[in-house]
Amino acid sequence: MTIYPRGFWSPPKPQTNLTIADSKATQACDSANRRNTLARMTIAITSSWLATNIALPVHAASLINNSGIQFDQDTTLESNFVESHGAYQSTFGVINLDTKEKTPLLVETRASDAPETIFKPSTRRSHLGTNTDFRGTPGNAVPKSASQYRFRANQRYVLYLESSYNGRPTGILYSTDVLNPNREQQVQFAGGISDLCSSGITVGWDDTGSKLVRDRQQQDRDFDDFVVQMKSLSCGIGGGEPSSVAVAAPDTPIAVPAGGGSFSPLWLSPLAAVPFLFGGRDNDRGGGGSPVPRPIPSVPVPQPTSSPPVPRPTPSTPVPEPLTMLGSGSAIALGALMNRRRNRKRK
Template sequence: MALKSTFAILGLVAGSTLALSAIPAQAANLFGNSGIKFDETTTVDFWFVQSKGAFKSTLSVVEKAAPTTSLGVLFKENVASLGSANDFLGTCPETVTSPTGECHNWFTFTGGVEYSLLLDSGNNGNVWSTDTLNTPVKPQALFSFVATPEPGKYTIRFDDKGAGDDADFNDFTIMAQIKPVPEPTALAGLGVVAGALAFSRRRKSDRKS
């Protein structure tokens, strides 16, 4: 009976694992040039890729309703570039880091609030990932979905206001990954598994006593 009970619990665990894998990642209500907004509070990981511009810029998260007020710096150029020889290339950690000195950062977006990413180049001007915040209204960032086994990955490439708005979209490049939010049914399934395991342990303990 103990062996059958163990097999039954393992089957329950396996079934719950399959159910979890079948649940899609939490979808963003908006994640692109129209804005950033999630139905539920969601954490997004960010990685710096490279910069190619003579400006010294800072990338921050802002609310759309207060587009010049930083809620948190993602990455900051401590030096504008490594030099003009390679199109003002900037790399991490040589010229760009997060506030903690890393090449990775994250931000937790509150559900129902609309956000944007601000690339602040000081006296050389600001641009936003949300088209309607830019003057004139136009894209200053390109969001590209990255096809990988890990869901929710994007490359975001900014075009600053240098070189007469050349629209090269290589002035500041990052990668973002939206972390999936477990569905309530999935969490309930995990609770069932935990309860079954606890019940099995109690039965074994009762037999021994």
């Protein structure tokens, strides 16, 4: 009941059907507002996750295997000839698939250290470390047994082996399977990208001898016809510190299979959810928004006495990191929820 200053009192008004209906409508509106706020938070989190994990480009990953060769930074590899076991005379090199540039690295001047007959049947096993099966060694079959090549960042490469027999071309093979006839594997990689700065990667070729052995069933697959070891001189791949070489950006972006490093406006997509998160129940009721916090008076900070100024180290260039679901949508949703709780406490 309501008591007035002069002692008069007014009995409470009985609840009518209209009052009860109005109360239920208010509760339903509040419940709907809460559901809408939760839905907006869910949409914001989902949108940021999709933008981060699906739509946004990522830097090209480094790889060197039968699927291709590519590095996310400029990398210099040294190719060392190990030995060869085959009747063919071969040239090993690199092809830049983006520029179509073909670079020979290791060249055999003779097929083997000593001549052998081609009519001896194959043992169908590797002859590495033995003196049989047309063995060629560094300094004899390959006079210049080491060569360096600089792989440019985010460009696609493939290794090749071009062979001949008695001066007649016998074909060219590639380290990427899909480029070979029938997509056959002609190279075995012993080691991975993390081994480039330690033991290196051993690349074993098999030239099949198809020009000499017509019967496919008689062709061997020993991957010892031409063996190369590749190691990184940059050591930005697989260990150590990346090389501090300033490289100019390419004039035109090059599309690579693993994705580029260009900027995309989808980075800003989580910011589009801010008006929805902060425009919840208070705006539906016609409120005036959140109260502005009062500034805190500044406290004077005592200055240091007579200590000489210490020069600060030059800060390194910050590396941008991609947005994540926890760092974008979740943070915005959490901030909106805390703001609403503060508003309720003030009321």
